Amino acid sequence: MAADRRKLELYENLFKQLGPGDHRITIGSIAEHFQCSERHARTLLNQMETKQWLSWTPLRGRGMKGKLVCLQEPIEACYKEVEQATVEGNYDLAHRLIGFNNRNVASGLKQYLTHATTASEDTIFAPFHRKLSWLHPHHTMERTERHLIHEVFQTLVNFRGTELSGNLAHAWESDDEKINWVFYLRSGVVFHDQSPVTSNEVVESLKALTLSPYWRALYDHIADITSHAANQIQITLKHPDPHLPKLLSRAEASIMPKQFIYRAESHFKPIGSGPFMVDVSSEKLLRLKRNPNFCGQSALVEHIELWIHKEWAEDKKCAENFFFLSNEQVQYTASTSDIGYFFLLINNRALQNSSFQHSLERLFNDQLDSPIPCDRHVDFCFENNNENRWFSRKLVSALKQQNFTATGTQVVYGHPAPKQDLAIGGIRLEGDRTTSLIAFFKLYPYWQANLTWKQQDHLKHTLSAARSEADTSKQKQILDALLTWLHKNHVLTIIKSEDLCLSIPSRIRGVEINSIGWCDFSKLWIKQRIIRSH
Structure with a gap:
């Protein structure tokens, strides 16, 4: 039924804003999320509660905040609905449910079948001590957020250790004076919303740095950024800079859809083209999900989750970050x-x-x-x-x-x-x-x-x-x-x-600590437990 699919879509949209766990919220705010009247919002909450997706405890009085608890992940709620539809032999409904919120049905069905037949760990967790600021490359200052920018967005080039490598650009060159530079873009790259990464997005993202009240002092030697051919970017400098590619590997030089460059925080969406997509962003949880359309090497884990609790700030040092797995005790450290x-x-x-x-x-x-x-x-x-x-x-x-x-x-x-x-x-x-x-x-x-x-x-x-x-x-x-x-x-x-150390459960592998104090999330993988048969 179309109504069941719509309920899933509304629940997922609410979940993406709030995340799992307990929340104090007014019925008016829920109605805004659902884009309906307060009366219809109450009906939807009752129906979702019956399906055990959430629990809702209202308080009497207009404007009073009730208690909302999101009990299930939206995809898990979907899979249970699909299971019920298949039991009833309603496969058309199962296909429609799998495609909720414009998901690809063919891909979604494969994921559902994998989910139904296997059970393996695919999420790495990290405790965090404060609310994360918005992930806009030009406005993010804190160390962890700048690392997350590199996971969600792409720059023209990467710099790791002492080596430059291609990212959105597969090659680049300059004249002998190091004033005129050309970067050659990969073709076919798409943002997380499936829109193409074009030379126009690159030009506008980088031009915005030269206009930024904060960043323009660092990029003040750039005279012009243009594109006169498909997949080519020309950067003209006022003064020589043999190390321009290193500058363009920094987090603020990430490329984003041009319609989001100048958006206010309330209307901004962290849509990049990097190895991870932002799946949930709330005050309690940031969940990154593997980008299946990433133009580079695909991430090895499905999810990275940062769980946020402000009381952890009292013991947090600049010099340490953590990962953990469910029920994992043995840990080791990597340091730099x-x-x-x-x-x-x-x-x-x-x-x-x-x-x-x-x-x-x-x-x-x-x-x-x-x-x-x-x-x-x-x-x-x-x-x-x-x-x-x-x-x-x-x-x-x-x-x-x-x-x-x-x-x-x-x-x-x-x-x-x-x-x-x-x-x-x-x-x-x-x-x-x-x-x-x-x-x-x-x-x-x-x-x-x-x-x-x-x-x-x-x-x-x-x-x-x-x-x-x-x-x-x-x-x-x-x-x-x-x-x-x-x-x-x-x-x-x-x-x-x-200095910095990273505490890591023994089964998390692929850790190479970086200069920001984290590591490349896309290279992390989990060594599965050996289950011995009796």
């Missing part, structure tokens, strides 16, 4: 070093002296043996992770003991507060280290406030020299010298390097 740095930036020129700088260095390394040479109130900002919160508490406590106050403002990564005496934060080494350092220097917004004109000029010319240097070892030397120069001028101090 130098994925970033924690820094102290002294913005107030009156505090840019060696005694104050070295005193804070000793404080943050638990080596402070004398009072901090400071006789005034200090305003500072710090990024929102436990390590930086610890630095913040140390600073406030030390100055309080000297009868001075310090006011700290917590900020998200990459968005320091203005008019602060100090900034405590992180430099992330995502992918290529030199590109990441250039990104940090180009994107920090307050150099004009904490550097003299002469120092600003030196910074500008040094970054230009680093960007145009073809030799990677010389490029590294230029940037390391810049870090040393800023330290000697009492502007920037690297407090410590950032």
